[in-house]
Amino acid sequence: MLIKRGVAIVMVTMGIFAVEVAMSLVPKGDLLFPSSAAAPGEFPDQWIHGSKSAMDNTDPAVQVHRYNDHTYILRENKAINYEGAFMYVFFGNGVALLIDQGSTSSPALFPLREVVDELIANWEAEFDQSSTHLIVANSHLHGDHYAAWNQFVDRENTTMVGLTHEEVMHYWGFSNYPDERLEFDLGGRNFVITGTPGHQSSEIAFYDEWTDLLYTGDMFYRGRLYLEDWDAWAASIKRLRAMADDYPVSHLINNHIEMTRMPTVDYPIGTTWQPSEPPMQMSLEMLDEAVTATQVIDQAGIYKYADFLIYNEVPWAYTTDP
Amino acid sequence: MAVTKWVGFLALALAWLPVTHAHMLNMTEIQISADATSDVTVSVQIDLGQSALMTPESYWDAVSNPESAPKSGALYRALKALESGIEVVVDGQLRELALRDYRATATSLEAIKNPLTPQMADVQFALMGARPSSESVIAIGLKDTLDVPWPCLVRVDSFAALPISRLLTAGTRSSGDIRLDDSRAKPGEGYMVSAVLQLQAWLPSLTWLVVGIQHIIPMGFDHMVFILGLFFLSTKLSSLLLQVTAFTLAHSVTLGLTTLGYIAAPMHFVEPLIAASILYIAIDNLYSRHVAKWRLLVVTGFGLLHGLGFASALGELALPEGSVLSALLLFNLGVEIGQITVLLTAYLVFGWLQRWPLYRQRVAEPASMTIAGLGLYWLIKRLAY
Numbered sequence: 001m002l003i004k005r006g007v008a009i010v011m012v013t014m015g016i017f018a019v020e021v022a023m024s025l026v027p028k029g030d031l032l033f034p035s036s037a038a039a040p041g042e043f044p045d046q047w048i049h050g051s052k053s054a055m056d057n058t059d060p061a062v063q064v065h066r067y068n069d070h071t072y073i074l075r076e077n078k079a080i081n082y083e084g085a086f087m088y089v090f091f092g093n094g095v096a097l098l099i100d101q102g103s104t105s106s107p108a109l110f111p112l113r114e115v116v117d118e119l120i121a122n123w124e125a126e127f128d129q130s131s132t133h134l135i136v137a138n139s140h141l142h143g144d145h146y147a148a149w150n151q152f153v154d155r156e157n158t159t160m161v162g163l164t165h166e167e168v169m170h171y172w173g174f175s176n177y178p179d180e181r182l183e184f185d186l187g188g189r190n191f192v193i194t195g196t197p198g199h200q201s202s203e204i205a206f207y208d209e210w211t212d213l214l215y216t217g218d219m220f221y222r223g224r225l226y227l228e229d230w231d232a233w234a235a236s237i238k239r240l241r242a243m244a245d246d247y248p249v250s251h252l253i254n255n256h257i258e259m260t261r262m263p264t265v266d267y268p269i270g271t272t273w274q275p276s277e278p279p280m281q282m283s284l285e286m287l288d289e290a291v292t293a294t295q296v297i298d299q300a301g302i303y304k305y306a307d308f309l310i311y312n313e314v315p316w317a318y319t320t321d322p
Numbered sequence: 323m324a325v326t327k328w329v330g331f332l333a334l335a336l337a338w339l340p341v342t343h344a345h346m347l348n349m350t351e352i353q354i355s356a357d358a359t360s361d362v363t364v365s366v367q368i369d370l371g372q373s374a375l376m377t378p379e380s381y382w383d384a385v386s387n388p389e390s391a392p393k394s395g396a397l398y399r400a401l402k403a404l405e406s407g408i409e410v411v412v413d414g415q416l417r418e419l420a421l422r423d424y425r426a427t428a429t430s431l432e433a434i435k436n437p438l439t440p441q442m443a444d445v446q447f448a449l450m451g452a453r454p455s456s457e458s459v460i461a462i463g464l465k466d467t468l469d470v471p472w473p474c475l476v477r478v479d480s481f482a483a484l485p486i487s488r489l490l491t492a493g494t495r496s497s498g499d500i501r502l503d504d505s506r507a508k509p510g511e512g513y514m515v516s517a518v519l520q521l522q523a524w525l526p527s528l529t530w531l532v533v534g535i536q537h538i539i540p541m542g543f544d545h546m547v548f549i550l551g552l553f554f555l556s557t558k559l560s561s562l563l564l565q566v567t568a569f570t571l572a573h574s575v576t577l578g579l580t581t582l583g584y585i586a587a588p589m590h591f592v593e594p595l596i597a598a599s600i601l602y603i604a605i606d607n608l609y610s611r612h613v614a615k616w617r618l619l620v621v622t623g624f625g626l627l628h629g630l631g632f633a634s635a636l637g638e639l640a641l642p643e644g645s646v647l648s649a650l651l652l653f654n655l656g657v658e659i660g661q662i663t664v665l666l667t668a669y670l671v672f673g674w675l676q677r678w679p680l681y682r683q684r685v686a687e688p689a690s691m692t693i694a695g696l697g698l699y700w701l702i703k704r705l706a707y
C-alpha cells in the first residue's frame with residue numbers, strides 16, 4: 001500500500017516533468033524570420049485596376065493581397081482615387097507595420113482602418129498571436145499616401161509615427177539622413193532602412209531581410225517619377241543600388257503603376273481604368289537603368305525609359321500624352 | 323441621340339468628379355509656432371484658386387494686380403474668411419487671429435485652374451491674447467463654413483522636442499487637444515496607462531483587492547493546490563473551516579509583518595518549503611482518517627510560511643505610499659476571497675460525492691496523490707534553482 005501510493009505520487013511528478021519537457025520541445029508561439037534565404041511570396045497576375053466607369057465599380061475599396069503569411073500588399077481602388085496607391089502591412093511577433101494610408105480620407109469611401117483591423121485580427125487568429133501593436137508609418141510625406149492617417153489616431157495599442165519630417169526622423173532614429181543605414185527590428189523581423197529623398201525630402205526605403213523585398217515608395221516605380229530635387233534623387237538611386245549590392249534583393253516594390261505594358265508609354269494622369277497594367281514589382285535591371293540615367297541626365301526635362309519616365313524638376317501635371 | 327450623348331457626357335463628368343477633387347498635392351497646411359518667445363504665428367498654405375473661397379479668375383486677378391488686392395476684393399474676403407474660420411483654442415479659450423502678412427503667387431491662370439498644379443498662397447496670422455505656456459493645451463479646428471482643399475495637415479511647433487502633427491479632414495475638422503509639452507508618449511500606451519491611473523484614482527483600494535484575488539486565481543496555483551489539500555482530508559465543514567481560518571490568520575500575520583518591514587525571509591528558502599508543505603499535507607491526507615489536533619498546528623505553521631510567499635509577491639508591486647496599510651488589508655482580503663472561491667468550487671464539484679462510501683478511496687485519495695505529486699514536482703524544481 002505504502003509503496004503503491006509512493007509510486008503513484010512519483011508517477012504524477014514524473015508525468016508533470018514529462019509534460020514540461022514535451023512543451024519545451026514544441027516550438028514556442030514565436031514566429032521566425034530568418035534572413036538566410038528569401039522567404040517566397042506571390043504577386044497577383046493582375047491587380048484590380050479600376051473600371052471603365054467609376055460609378056459602376058463594384059470592386060472592394062481596398063484590395064488586400066497576401067504576398068506571403070506575414071506580408072500583405074494593399075491597393076486603393078482606382079475608382080475611388082486614380083492614384084491607385086499601394087500600401088503595405090508587414091507583420092512581426094507582436095507588432096504590425098502599416099506603411100502608407102492611401103489617397104482618400106473618408107472612412108465611408110475608403111475604410112482602410114476597418115480593413116487593417118480585420119487583417120490584423122485574421123492574422124492573429126491564424127498565427128496564434130494577440131494584442132498586436134500597430135505602427136502607422138509612411139514611405140514619404142505626400143497627401144496621396146497619408147490621406148486616411150486620421151482613421152488610426154484613436155486606435156489603441158498604436159504608434160503614429162507622425163506627418164512631419166522631424167517626427168519621421170526621430171521615430172526611425174536617423175541622425176545622418178539620408179546617407180545612413182538603420183536596422184529596424186519588427187518583432188524579430190529585421191528591416192534595413194535608408195533615406196531616399198529626391199521625390200520628396202522625407203522619403204525612406206525599407207529592405208526586408210526576411211523576404212528580400214526592397215520597398216522604394218514613390219522615388220522608383222513604373223510611372224512618372226516626379227523629382228523635386230535631381231541631385232538628391234540621383235544620390236538616392238545610387239544608395240538603393242549600393243543596398244542591392246550588399247543585400248540580396250528578390251523584387252523592388254513600390255507605390256503606383258502608371259505605365260502601360262508598352263515600353264515608354266504611360267497612362268495619362270488621372271486614368272481610372274488601366275486594363276493593360278504591367279506588374280507592380282520591378283527588377284534590379286530596371287534600377288540599373290535608373291543608375292545609368294543619373295549619369296546621363298544633366299538638365300530639367302522629361303526623359304523616357306522603357307519602364308519609367310523621369311520628370312526632372314518638371315511641373316508634374318504635364319504628361320507626355322497630349 | 324442627343325440625349326444619349328448628354329448622358330454619356332454626364333457619366334464621364336461624374337467619373338472625373340472624385341478625381342478632380344481628390345488630388346493631394348494642393349492640400350492645405352496650417353503651421354502654428356507656439357514655442358517662440360515672440361508672438362505665436364499661425365501660417366496657412368492654401369490653394370486659394372482651387373478652394374471654395376474664391377474663383378481661379380479672381381485669384382489670378384489678385385495675383386496680377388497686387389496693388390488693388392488689399393482691403394478689398396475677393397482675395398481680401400478670402401483671407402478674412404480664413405481669419406475667422408480657423409479656430410484656435412488655447413486652454414479652453416477661443417483666440418482671435420489677426421492677418422499679418424500674405425504672399426499670393428501663381429504662374430498662370432491655366433495653372434490655377436488645373437487642380438494638378440497647385441498654386442499655393444502663404445498667409446500668416448498672429449494669435450491674439452497671452453502667449454501659451456508649456457503647460458497649455460491647444461486645439462486647432464476649421465469652422466463648418468470654411469471649406470479648404472482637403473485634407474489639412476496641422477503642424478504644431480511647441481515646447482516639445484518634436485513638432486506635433488495632426489490631420490484635419492472634411493469629417494474631422496478639429497485636431498483635438500494637443501499638449502504643448504507633449505512628451506512622445508505613444509498614443510496607445512498613453513491611453514492604457516491613463517486609463518489604469520484613472521481607475522486607481524477612483525477606486526484606489528479596489529485595485530488591491532483584485533490584485534489579492536489574482537494571487538490565488540490564477541497566479542497562486544501552489545496556494546490554490548494547498549487549499550485543495552486541506553479540502554480533501556475533511557468531509558466535515560467545521561474542521562475544514564477551522565483549518566482554513568488558522569491558515570488565514572497565520573499568513574495574514576507574516577504577510578503584514580514582512581510588508582511593513584518587521585521581518586524578512588529569503589525566498590529561495592521559503593519557496594521550497596511551501597512546496598514541501600503541499601507535499602506534506604497531501605501525504606498526511608493519505609494516512610490520517612481524521613483531523614488530528616496537531617494537524618491544526620502544522621497548518622498554522624504552513625500559514626506563516628505562505629504569508630511570506632504572498633509578501634514577496636506583493637513586494638514586487640509598488641505599494642501606494644501613505645496608504646500601505648489599507649492596500650495591505652485589501653490585498654489580504656482579496657487573497658481570502660480567492661481562497662473561498664477555490665473551496666466553493668471544490669464543494670460544487672466534489673461535495674455531493676462526499677456521502678459516497680467509496681469517496682475516500684475513489685476521489686479523495688487519488689486527488690491527494692495528485693496533489694502530493696504536484697508538491698514533489700515543485701519541491702524538486704525549487705530546490706534545483
Ligand SMILES: [Zn+2]
Binds near residue numbers: 140142218
Ligand atoms: Zn509622392
